[in-house]
Amino acid sequence: MSEVKYSKEHEWIKLDGEEATIGITKHATEMLGDIVFAELPEKGSHVDKDGTAGVVESTKAASDVYTPVSGEVIDTNQMIVDDPSKINEDPEESAWFFKLKIKDKKEMDSLMNKEEYEKFSKETSA
């Protein structure tokens, strides 16, 4: 079973060996509302833990997407650029944002597990 963890910026990350898939959580999409634009990092670029790695915009506002770990961008999801509403429909599966070849597995340690994230998102949205 691959491990899924969550950041305080409402990203999820699924680790499979050295490859991580990153997206935004269902809770994040509920807070954002209808997403109408997505911008992703360039393939081959390097992103640093907690740095910006994309943008999502709803009808109301723009929000940065952060990467929960550092690494090289090895793939991006063109589907969500072409049809950003897919992010609202299926944020934690098919509407992933980008894949990284990660630098340091230890960076995963500071992230939350599902139970911790659910508690965190409940508290912060209250």
Next chain:
Amino acid sequence: MSIKKTSLNNLHIKYGAKLVEFAGYQMPIQYKDGIIQEHKYTRSHSGIFDVSHMGQLFISGGDDLTNDLEKIFPADLKKLKTNQSKYSFLMNNKGGIQDDLIITKTSDGFLIILNAACKYNDYEVIKSKLDNQYKLNLDESLSLIALQGPEAKNVLNKVIPGCDSLKFMNGNNYVYKNEKVYITRSGYTGEDGFEISIKNSDAETFVESFIENGSKLIGLGARDTLRMEAGLCLYGNDLNNDTSPIEANLKWAIPKSRIETEFVGSEVLKNQFQSGVKKLRVGIKPDSKVIARGNTKIYNDKNQEIGKVTSGTFGPSVEHPIAMGYVDNSYSTVNTKIFLEVRGKKIPANICNLPFYKKNYVKGEINV
């Protein structure tokens, strides 16, 4: 100051509204369906908007009232027939817009609909300019409900028969549950629609009757995307104390008969009519999917800054990003290529005609 609630607050909560503070009021930004669905429902069916936070200022008393109000507003109030409405402005001496508003002639005076964030200041300004000679009532015992969309007339007619005979920018008195309501055919969405002034205590059952007839509550989020597609200005974004009606491309709202006459700001406007203006409000259509929001800087092809976006979003009905803003007059021609600075990148865009979404008003005897 504690946050105010409109008479529909419980209804908003009942229908799952996400509430935000707006101009001192707790208002629904959206309901369960979300902004895009709410926007499209208004365009295809009908939507109900709680706009009770807006000011309803009644002015009455005195034979000179029309004359005195014409010294404040650049509207042709003498020609206004009872129950007819006009879009106008409260300006400062520099010709800048302090508020944009709708003036309706009533049987004993005038009703002016004011923006929520401006209403208390407007009241003081108008009162002092009228030298306290008239009766002014910023009536907070009334709610204001907008019903907008192609089905609005059918829905309203089921609740208050006869309303569908109203012409655009005209109003009249009707009766609901033995109480007087005042209805005008107007709105802020680019659709046919009505605005109903009704006693606070009747507002909830009144709105429920629209819902029973197939209409849905729509939040401020969709109200904003609807008005942007319709090319309409939002005070505080697209209009402010430093922009004149001429710069805002709202020349049509200043009747020719008033240009040579005196009103607050008339000197500046007269000058602008003759000599033109340096900046002008325009429609902007980005080439790509990137959204340019308020305060985005606008550049020409030589990388010189030529203006600023004042409103921008994704237009759910035109299915494309849309914006409006002010540019140097020499770049205001339709199809002029411009560049919008979004997150450090220059995004190509074109000056375009407003509205983005074509109007569907029921025209009466209005000369817009």
